Amino acid sequence: MSLIDNINKAFDHRIRLGIMSVLMVNDYADFKMLKELLGATDGNLASHAKALEKEEYIKVEKQFIGRKPNTRYSATKLGKLQFKKHIDALEKLIGK
Amino acid sequence: MDSNKYLDDITEIKNIMNRSSRFISLSGLSGVLAGIYALVGAFFAYLKLQEFANINPIDYSRTNSAPFGTSLILDLGTIAFCVIIAAMLTGILLSVRKAKKSNESIWNKSSQRLIVNFFLPLLAGGIFCLVLIQNGSSTLVSSATLLFYGLACVNASKYTLGDVRYMGIAFIILGLVSTQFLGYGLYFWALGFGLFHIIYGGMMYVKYDRK
Numbered sequence: 001m002s003l004i005d006n007i008n009k010a011f012d013h014r015i016r017l018g019i020m021s022v023l024m025v026n027d028y029a030d031f032k033m034l035k036e037l038l039g040a041t042d043g044n045l046a047s048h049a050k051a052l053e054k055e056e057y058i059k060v061e062k063q064f065i066g067r068k069p070n071t072r073y074s075a076t077k078l079g080k081l082q083f084k085k086h087i088d089a090l091e092k093l094i095g096k
Numbered sequence: 097m098d099s100n101k102y103l104d105d106i107t108e109i110k111n112i113m114n115r116s117s118r119f120i121s122l123s124g125l126s127g128v129l130a131g132i133y134a135l136v137g138a139f140f141a142y143l144k145l146q147e148f149a150n151i152n153p154i155d156y157s158r159t160n161s162a163p164f165g166t167s168l169i170l171d172l173g174t175i176a177f178c179v180i181i182a183a184m185l186t187g188i189l190l191s192v193r194k195a196k197k198s199n200e201s202i203w204n205k206s207s208q209r210l211i212v213n214f215f216l217p218l219l220a221g222g223i224f225c226l227v228l229i230q231n232g233s234s235t236l237v238s239s240a241t242l243l244f245y246g247l248a249c250v251n252a253s254k255y256t257l258g259d260v261r262y263m264g265i266a267f268i269i270l271g272l273v274s275t276q277f278l279g280y281g282l283y284f285w286a287l288g289f290g291l292f293h294i295i296y297g298g299m300m301y302v303k304y305d306r307k
Contacts, residue, residue, distance in 0.1 A: 017105060021112040026205075029116070033205060037116050087109065090102045 006089035008082055010055050015040050015048040020083045023058060023075035031071045049073060057082060119206040119256045121198065123190035124305050127297020130183035134289035137179035138282055144171050145282070194305065206255060214252035217244055238281025242271030242288050257304065263296040 011017055018038040022029050029037075035045055052058045057079030061072045075083070114120060148168045195202040221244020225237045249264025267288055274284040 014108065017109060018112050021109045022116040025113045025117040033116075036201065036204070037112060087106070090106050093102050094106065 006085050007093075008086040008089075010052065010057065011083065011086050013048060014038075015044060016052055019045075019049060019052060019058065019073070020075065020079065023073060024080060024083060028072050028074040030073070034073065052079070055079075055082075115200070115206075117206060117255070119204075119210045120304075121191050121195035121200050121202065121207075122210075122256050122260075122300075123187070123194045124297045124299070124301030124303070126183075126187040126190040127293045127300060129186045129190075129297075131290045131293030131295075131297060133179045133182045133186075134293060135286055135291075137175050138286035138290060140175050141172055141282060144168065144175070210252055210255040213255055214248050217248040217251050220244065221248070235278045235281070236275065238285055239271050239274045239278075242267050242274060242284060244271075245288075246271055257300060259296065259300050259303070263292060266292055266296075 011020060015038055018040075019034060022034060022037055031045070034040070034049075035042070038045065040048075049058065049060065053060050056076055059074050059076050061074075063070055063072065145168075192202050221240060224244070225240050228234060228237050228240060246264045246267030246269075249260050249267060251264075253259075253261035253264060270284060270288045270292070274281065277284070
């Protein structure tokens with residue numbers, strides 16, 4: 001029972017799983033990099049990123065590089081912790 | 097039924113972590129070809145050295161005479177330069193082809209990180225070797241090139257296929273061993289840059305490319 005509790009609903013989507021995976025192994029990633037890696041559309045990626053931001057699992061920084069707006073994402077401490085728990089839970093469920 | 101979905105999730109997580117932090121389009125075949133170029137280069141260098149030794153037998157009684165003439169160093173340098181350019185061009189071309197096949201971009205964060213981290217130790221080593229020549233310790237140059245190349249591979253392995261790490265370690269060991277056999281630099285070069293590249297490149301080709 002408690003195993004299922006650790007499965008985090010916030011990560012229960014391919015794109016969200018992808019965003020978190022990238023941010024676990026990279027200090028930060030910008031919008032374009034995430035888009036390329038995950039093969040997501042702009043709107044799709046933006047809405048899933050927003051959902052993770054709302055949970056405070058990722059941090060969003062908007063800045064300008066020259067004149068171009070650039071959105072940079074990084075995982076928060078809480079996000080990394082929760083994602084680790086989620087992976088552990090997944091692995092245990094497979095192991096059963 | 098659910099456990100299949102979880103397994104897919106885990107596979108996807110691992111896949112994305114690798115793709116986002118490592119440059120995995122590195123082609124094993126380019127390693128094999130680089131090794132072959134190196135062996136061909138070593139063969140020509142050997143011929144040049146033989147030729148030189150036949151024309152000017154080294155006269156050790158004249159201690160202040162340089163054992164190598166400038167023309168020989170120029171010839172050997174040209175051979176080395178050609179081998180390096182050919183190997184790098186092949187590496188780039190084959191990696192571009194592999195990246196295209198798997199729909200990855202060749203010029204991205206991970207390939208840039210790979211290049212920076214590979215060339216940093218290599219550049220330091222290159223300058224160090226020039227200093228060795230400047231100070232007349234050119235017998236150590238071949239050991240130093242093997243050592244620094246190995247260190248560059250170990251350093252770069254964090255940003256590409258992990259197997260590069262083991263090749264780097266093999267080069268470091270070979271470099272250290274070669275310090276005890278001064279004067280056989282060319283053979284150690286052929287063994288390292290030739291044979292090791294062919295062996296490890298072939299292993300990587302079988303493991304990742306041949307499908």
